[in-house]
Amino acid sequence: MMTQGMFENYFLPGVWVTVQVTLFSAALAAVVALIVGTLRASRLWIVRFLSGVYFELFRGTSALILMFWLVFAVPLMFRWQFAPMYAGVLALGLTYGAYGSEVVRGALAAVPVAQREAGVALGFTRFQRLRRIELPQAWPEMVPPFNNLLIELLKGTALVSTIMVADMTYAGNLVRIGSNESAPVYTLLLVLYFVMAFVLTRGMRVLERHAKAGVGQAPPRGGLWSRLALRESAGEGSGALTAGGAAR
Template identity: 85%
Template sequence: MMTEGMFTNYFLPGIWITIQVTVFSAALGVVVAFLIGTLRTSRLWIVRFLAGCYFEIFRGMSALILMFWLVFALPLMLGWQLVPMWAGVLALGLTYGAYGAEVVRGALAAVPVAQREAGVALGFTRVQRLRRIEIPQAWPEMVPPFNNLLIELLKGTALVSTITVADMAFAGNLVRLGSNESAPVYTLLLVLYFAMAFVLTRGMRVLERHAKASVGQTIERRGLFARRRPPAPTLGAPDAEALPAGGTVGTR
């Protein structure tokens, strides 16, 4: 039977490991996404070609098989062993960074051409145009897709349990074997992953509002307790409060 001690001794450390893997993989993924995404917008064809090769290779590669390769095959080739947790972080960060690179490339491509031409007219270098003009305008469009990728990354951290990293999934399997109860253990895992994903989603929604506010855009609050705005009056329709007591519009 699953006890409170099992939760304290197994699930809590597993939650902490899952958080670490998610944070470190997301940090690496963001760096890779912005690097490869911006390189794919370069004017040099060789740079675009190399960045496109990275994107196609890691987008079509299984993160699980990449973890196995880093843990079991790489030591045979180089003679040194990666720590399993960092092998998992590297595999997830490189894989989801490739997905994020397409988000960055698409958002940068959506920036109006006139904005880029204005930067050229001001004498900005390519890096200055990215930093001052293109990325600030493209960032609000990147946040929603990044939110989806972050949730997928969180769920993908369960793969590290296959290379003996003691995350939540690994802890759940240990508790299941010790208590011989599958339904409570896996139900608890579902609830834990959902709770963590919900917190991440709320945080990304706040980030999205700040990103849109920084470029003068507004985002409507959605949710059960969101305040609904009254519908805008129809052009030419009289205001109900301005009608006379008889309920009809007076004529001259």
């Protein structure tokens, strides 16, 4: 059976490596998504074309194969050696950044045209309109899709185990080989990934609440039961109004 020493010596360091890969990849993906997504909304066709090429290239390639290419092909082609963890972060960040750029582009496109025209009337430059008008209104619409991408990125970090990065999955395989116990190891891995995804989701929900509050669209703070109670009270109020109208 898996011992306490195996958990402390393998799983805990693997959890920390997974957290690092997730955070670094998410930071890189956020920067790439913001830049590429903004460029895809440009008025210049050449800028839209080049950013679109990037989007299609990384959307149509495998993050796993990109990791292999960075680790095994780049040293042969360019005499440059990537550390496995850096290669994994780069591959995940560029890939999920391409997905996130479509979220940014769509959110910017959803900003009402009248808001952009107001910025032009005030004499704002393109950068000023983007910073002061478009991004603040588009940001609340980006958070829910970014939440999904972040969870997918967390689960995608398991790919780095194939290039010898000692994340949770890599540590789990070592423990499975050492203890000859597959069921407890993979069950624990499922639980750990679920807990981490749940924590990230709750954090993104808080971020979404603050983002919507910034534009006057804050959702109710209560949980499921309080929302149901609000709906029931609203239904009773509308029923009372209807009955009052019928009595008249």
